[in-house]
Amino acid sequence: MNLQEIQSKIEAALPGIRLKPVRESLLIEDAAMLPKVAAFLKNDPVLALDYLSSVTGADYLKYLESVYHLYSVEKKTGPVVLRVRVTRDSPRIPSLVPIYRGAEFQEREAFDMYGLYFENHPDLRRIFMWEGFEGFPMRKDYEQEDSEILETADIEWLDRHGAKVPEGMRKKAADLKAQGKRAVAEKTGKSIE
């Protein structure tokens, strides 16, 4: 069954749904409809897409996306790719864990890296980064620390542990603090391109 047929099948089963083919995938325009579509695809006797192989976050600057790859183990077909788009300001997507149990860790990963909030997820925590990490490192606007320049937090930590800190580093950290900045790695103009 090709994408066109699957699209018309979903549209027939769920009247009022808006789908749009994007490349080899189906974009569900209203993110709230995702669980209904997934439940239909899973329970339909012909398609029987019973295996959610991956949940991927993606950042396209204008919007964030979550991409789902569905396979059918029973029919040995797949993948069928679904997409959901959300804005950067409110990246809320209904969770697929009630339908596919295996989505749990994958959604946690997408949350950890892209900051997509999966509503109704039973345990939405960071999975790779530690508790207390700030920001979502795979987003395109993530600001990575400059690992060569010590900041005041580092200096205080080193003082507490009795390590000697050179005066130059102290001064740099104090300057940064006075400017209210943190040491962020930025691209200089020079690059090999």
Added chain:
Amino acid sequence: MAFSKNQSEVDEGLKGELAKKGVVVTTINQLYNWGRQSSIWPMQFGLACCAIEMIATACARYDIARFGAELFRPSPRQSDLMIVAGTVTKKMAPQVVRLYNQMAEPKYVITMGACSIAGGPFIDGYNVLRGIDRYIPIDVHLPGCPPRPEALLYGLMELQKKIQSQEIETTEWYQKGMKREYPVPDFGPHGLVPKFNPEVWQPRELDHRKDKYGEPILIGRKTKAPDLDAPLATPPVAQPPKPQTA
């Protein structure tokens, strides 16, 4: 690394002559160091792909047992050598430092592979430590991605040379009050706190990588993204060459 080799003052020729008669002339230092260098027990832990090479080195083909270092111990209390084989992620780095602190003196560290030396192919990453030498002192750096088992054996031999050059009276771990422990970094909001321990490592004044290539290329805000709604650019179809008419 420059070694001052422990040389005995007895003439080598005389030593050979005596050895033929069954008399061995040596010094306590040499005997002692020979014993230590021939039974280095490495710690059994690997962090990434380099660990596979380390395992190969320990197996039959390369056989690290020839150098007396075959007894991989699963406990830091029983090991002399830590081979940091693989990528040290920021999440793993505190554990590596803690393991180092738990090792008994004398202790040695080999960094194996580009990753543990400087971050390797992942140097631009938000999650990889740019070299474990930011927190603990290293004895032998072993470049490669991964270094071949021969390279690891070479590194081990270099370490043996270093051990051979040490003297019992002056080595630091027999001095009173010696405590070689380094503070274990904490997890911070953007990475590890501190970013490095300036007692162990400091950024270079001249950074040729920066001069030559600019700031590491992949970090910083990104401003480009593909447009999915635009039609795919189809590559031009190669035309079969026209048959040549004579």
